[in-house]
Amino acid sequence: MQIMPRDGSQARTRLRAAALELYRERGYDETTTAQIATRAGVTERTYFRHFADKREVLxxxxxxxxxxxxxxxxxxxxxxxxxxxxxxxxxxxxxxxxxxxxxxxxxxxxxxxxxxxxxxxxxxxxxxxxxxxxxxxxxxxxxxxxxxxxxxxxxxxxxxxxxxxxxxxxxxxxxxxxxxxxxxxxxxx
Amino acid sequence: MQIMPRDGSQARTRLRAAALELYRERGYDETTTAQIATRAGVTERTYFRHFADKREVLxxxxxxxxxxxxxxxxxxxxxxxxxxxxxxxxxxxxxxxxxxxxxxxxxxxxxxxxxxxxxxxxxxxxxxxxxxxxxxxxxxxxxxxxxxxxxxxxxxxxxxxxxxxxxxxxxxxxxxxxxxxxxxxxxxx
DNA sequence: GCCTGTAGTGACAGTTACTGACACTACCAG
DNA sequence: CTGGTAGTGTCAGTAACTGTCACTACAGGC
The missing domain is CATH 1.10.357.10 (Tetracycline Repressor, domain 2)
Structure with a gap:
């Protein structure tokens, strides 16, 4: 697995951007939290450490x-x-x-x-x-x-x-x- | 399995009552849609035919x-x-x-x-x-x-x-x- | 009384949002 | 160099929700 910077705010920022992109590209319903995490370079579990649910990221x-x-x-x-x-x-x-x-x-x-x-x-x-x-x-x-x-x-x-x-x-x-x-x-x- | 009356509105009514009871007894989070369905005498699948999701029943x-x-x-x-x-x-x-x-x-x-x-x-x-x-x-x-x-x-x-x-x-x-x-x-x- | 269509349902398999637990790693303070 | 802390990965698990198919009650025409 890649080494990731420990500064959580960076992951958070990337997750926000990735989610907005994906929601715009394919729609909210057709996007999975796993896809958001992958695009942001983290795991799904990390997504849920930063945001309470699939909506909150926006x-x-x-x-x-x-x-x-x-x-x-x-x-x-x-x-x-x-x-x-x-x-x-x-x-x-x-x-x-x-x-x-x-x-x-x-x-x-x-x-x-x-x-x-x-x-x-x-x-x-x-x-x-x-x-x-x-x-x-x-x-x-x-x-x-x-x-x-x-x-x-x-x-x-x-x-x-x-x-x-x-x-x-x-x-x-x-x-x-x-x-x-x-x-x-x-x-x- | 029990024989159930075919009038859908009865199942719907029972589901509403069962959900309100359970939400009050044990709380919303601690209640599953399967429990609501069981108390109403139907299956979980039937619950979702009457109500779009776990919240809508209220x-x-x-x-x-x-x-x-x-x-x-x-x-x-x-x-x-x-x-x-x-x-x-x-x-x-x-x-x-x-x-x-x-x-x-x-x-x-x-x-x-x-x-x-x-x-x-x-x-x-x-x-x-x-x-x-x-x-x-x-x-x-x-x-x-x-x-x-x-x-x-x-x-x-x-x-x-x-x-x-x-x-x-x-x-x-x-x-x-x-x-x-x-x-x-x-x-x- | 029989046939046929329709609405409601049960059964079952599958996806995905979300959670808990544990181990690991980067970094900071001393 | 050491110990603490915060962020992360991994894995297993629960429950909300969906698609599909078969079945059953009932209404209406014949």
Whole structure:
């Protein structure tokens, strides 16, 4: 067997790249974890030491995203209303999204055609909402309201993100603020 | 082997009951699909003819829920603003929720302690949001706004549902309307 | 009463995601 | 040079899920 560098992060990186490639080339269902491992130059067992399951390999960035969001909420000015706090948080994440845009695009294409991956994506979004709920609660907002705020904020963010994907010329920061405003118009009158 | 009635819906019903029992008795992870099938008096293969996977057996009611929601949106008065349409839709589903309350409670307990089931629950919620988005689009609302509305409406509904679980004395219909109102206050000023 | 089609099922073999246990190797601290 | 630690390979095993085929209950026409 080949001698492999002991730095685990390298194997992890290669596994991520190999999985994305294979999922794009032959589809998620037609790819086995053994194939991913082989392409990355490790064994299947090593794959499962780095990622909990076959899906998780595509969702490695979530922790970083969550950290930025939570920090932005925590450092928001006091007295700022709940939804503006959300706008602030999602705005803080814009640079990361811009930096990762091309890989994110490839990921999104695979997820869009794979129900199993969509399911995981929903769970990751829910985890972000949980984290945002906690962060809002720490600001003194009651938990039910905090949860509602986090969900509504996430909905606005997704709306902005989709608009951004359609018309990349627009500024994502502006789109986020507009989506938040739009929420407040849905009640009519 | 025993002679089994040919009416598939009976096996399906027994499988649902057996799965809920076993998941509650020993936990989801410690339950095998073979055990569910045995308790329901069928083979494992028959289980997978009725349900796509080990999780789906707990989420059989979604189609009915979706039908009611979509119908309520379709038959809502013209000129009603988007969010009030959502309130109307979720209000229409209240009787079903009241009727199923005890089973729903047991289901919720199992789901609450099982990440794999939570993931599926998120996916089911997302499917409802998709259906609501389509229904709103049919009313002439643009798709991005329809999607935002469906997500915000679902967030309000969940907020009402949680409040209802905590204080069952309150009227769910009222709680839904209040949650929708609360959304409009999140912007401040 | 018999024939025929259809839907539901049992039996069985096979693939693959995932796990536990153990041994080995690169590297780091002293 | 030594001992500890983290990452890995190997192997065996479990359980979710699938394909295929044969069989059985039942409904309808004749």
């Amino acid at each position: 969702f490695d960035g979530e922790a970083e995203l969550r950290a930025i969001l939570v920090n932005a909420v925590a450092t928001a000015p006091d007295r700022l209303a709940p939804l503006p706090v959300m706008v602030r948080a999602f705005t803080a994440v814009v640079p990361l999204l811009i930096a990762n845009r091309s890989v994110a695009q490839q990921r999104a294409e695979v997820i869009a055609v794979t129900p199993a991956l969509q399911e995981r994506a929903y769970a990751k979004t829910a985890a972000l909402i949980d984290a945002l709920t906690d962060a809002l609660t720490a600001r003194g907002i009651t938990r039910p309201t905090a949860r509602l705020t986090a969900q509504v904020g996430m909905a606005a963010f997704e709306r902005a993100n989709r608009a951004w994907a359609d018309t990349p010329a627009h500024d994502l920061t502006t789109l986020i603020a507009q989506a938040a405003d739009e929420v407040l118009t849905l009640g009519g009158t | 989420f059989d009611g979604e189609a009915e829920l979706r039908a009611i929601l979509v119908n309520a949106v379709a038959t809502a008065p013209d000129r009603l603003a988007p969010l009030p349409v959502m309130v109307r839709a979720f209000t229409a589903v209240v009787p079903l929720l009241i009727a199923n309350r005890s089973v729903a409670q047991q289901r919720a307990e199992v789901i609450a302690v099982t990440p794999a089931l939570q993931e599926r629950a998120y996916a089911k919620t997302a499917a409802l949001i998709d259906a609501l988005t389509d229904a709103l689009t049919a009313r002439g609302i643009t798709r991005p706004t329809a999607r935002l509305t469906a997500q915000v409406g679902m967030a309000a509904f969940e907020r009402a549902n949680r409040a209802w679980a905590d204080t069952p004395a309150h009227d769910l219909t009222t709680l839904i309307a209040q949650a929708a109102d609360e959304v409009l206050t999140l912007g401040g000023t």
